[in-house]
Amino acid sequence: MDIKVRNGDSLWKYSQLFMIPLQLIIDSNPSTNPASLSIGATVKIPGFQAINYSINRGDTLWELARARNLNVDALYLLNQDKNVLQLQIGDVIRIPRRVTSPIVRGQQAYSSNLLKRDIASLESIYPFIRVKNIGASVLEKPIYEIKIGNGQKKVHVDASFHANEWITSPILMTFLNEFVLSLTNGTAIRGVQTLPIYSDVTISFVPMVNPDGVDLVIEGPPSSVRQKVLSINNGSSDFTGWKANINGVDLNNQYPAKWELEKERKEEKAPAPRDFPGYKPLSEPEAIVMAELAREENFDRLLALHTQGQEFYWGYEGLEPPESSLLAEDFERVSGYRSVRYVDSYAGYKDWFIQEFQNAGFTVELGKGINPLPLSQFNQIYQDVLGIFLVSLYRW
Numbered sequence: 001m002d003i004k005v006r007n008g009d010s011l012w013k014y015s016q017l018f019m020i021p022l023q024l025i026i027d028s029n030p031s032t033n034p035a036s037l038s039i040g041a042t043v044k045i046p047g048f049q050a051i052n053y054s055i056n057r058g059d060t061l062w063e064l065a066r067a068r069n070l071n072v073d074a075l076y077l078l079n080q081d082k083n084v085l086q087l088q089i090g091d092v093i094r095i096p097r098r099v100t101s102p103i104v105r106g107q108q109a110y111s112s113n114l115l116k117r118d119i120a121s122l123e124s125i126y127p128f129i130r131v132k133n134i135g136a137s138v139l140e141k142p143i144y145e146i147k148i149g150n151g152q153k154k155v156h157v158d159a160s161f162h163a164n165e166w167i168t169s170p171i172l173m174t175f176l177n178e179f180v181l182s183l184t185n186g187t188a189i190r191g192v193q194t195l196p197i198y199s200d201v202t203i204s205f206v207p208m209v210n211p212d213g214v215d216l217v218i219e220g221p222p223s224s225v226r227q228k229v230l231s232i233n234n235g236s237s238d239f240t241g242w243k244a245n246i247n248g249v250d251l252n253n254q255y256p257a258k259w260e261l262e263k264e265r266k267e268e269k270a271p272a273p274r275d276f277p278g279y280k281p282l283s284e285p286e287a288i289v290m291a292e293l294a295r296e297e298n299f300d301r302l303l304a305l306h307t308q309g310q311e312f313y314w315g316y317e318g319l320e321p322p323e324s325s326l327l328a329e330d331f332e333r334v335s336g337y338r339s340v341r342y343v344d345s346y347a348g349y350k351d352w353f354i355q356e357f358q359n360a361g362f363t364v365e366l367g368k369g370i371n372p373l374p375l376s377q378f379n380q381i382y383q384d385v386l387g388i389f390l391v392s393l394y395r396w
Helices: 011-018 022-028 061-067 072-078 112-125 168-185 195-200 211-219 223-232 259-265 285-297 322-335 349-357 375-394
Strands: 002-004 042-044 048-054 092-098 130-136 142-148 153-158 201-206 301-307 311-313 338-340 360-366
Touching (some): 002 072, 022 042, 130 285, 153 285, 195 375, 360 375
Antiparallel strands (some): 002 042
């Protein structure tokens, strides 16, 4: 919500007026000097939307403010262009409305366009989040990173490396939405206060690593690559079994962590709907983007969301740090998922991350069944993994 600065206003005053933590307002206005506001300048207030309201008989500003648990000065602030002491029936004023419900509707087929729409909506209401286009897919679709928080500790979570595991994207976006709602409304998530996490941790979300593949599974092939993907898919127009990117390369078999071993033992030696690791490591733009991100940010922890199995993997060649074991115990306790230290699979993003940085990395296999998992599992999956998200952020 945008407001205009008046004489004598301050960000601290806005924090008190709207009951929003001061740091969130500061971070929502990175180009504003908090110590010297310019009269008439625009300031963004996170967690609110301004709505139009038509004055009815008997309305007063005080009653309108009281009914919404607001200070009447909030109405003055939003209606500086009106003489609000002489309002007439039918006059339209702006009223601040606190956002208390989620924007993300995760329980639906979640394409890259839906992701883009949700990111734009969240960025508008919660301008303290930082959205960055970190690269592009084969078909030039953007790969987004969303950052929340100011802490020196860094946690990264990603989803939809695999196309038909797209349910991981709305799961992750649902958590992101719940987290920002908690921040602006002063509520806890399962008893965990989020504002201290915001100050202590920087969270990196990449909600859709493989947008081309996700859209292929959900929407079918675009005309530009229709013949190519039909050929890779053995002529079938059923893409529900497709895990790869649009080139037929498995993005989670693309990393130089025993890639040669994985390549030799894979049955797929050419582009395929799944399991083909490419002709060389890091050949695909999506895999390169994620490797560059990890190198630039040097994350302390990584969670890679996949489906299915109701288990998580956390070891690689004995290079995982001692904290991985402690986190694994907590993850198992809060989720009911099975903890697996080593699995006979290599060249994954988690494997490479542990190898390169010796920091805690986890591949989390959400839900159980046949991919793509049905949306009927969405709520249960979210409740199971919510504890893992929270533990990864507050347990240090």
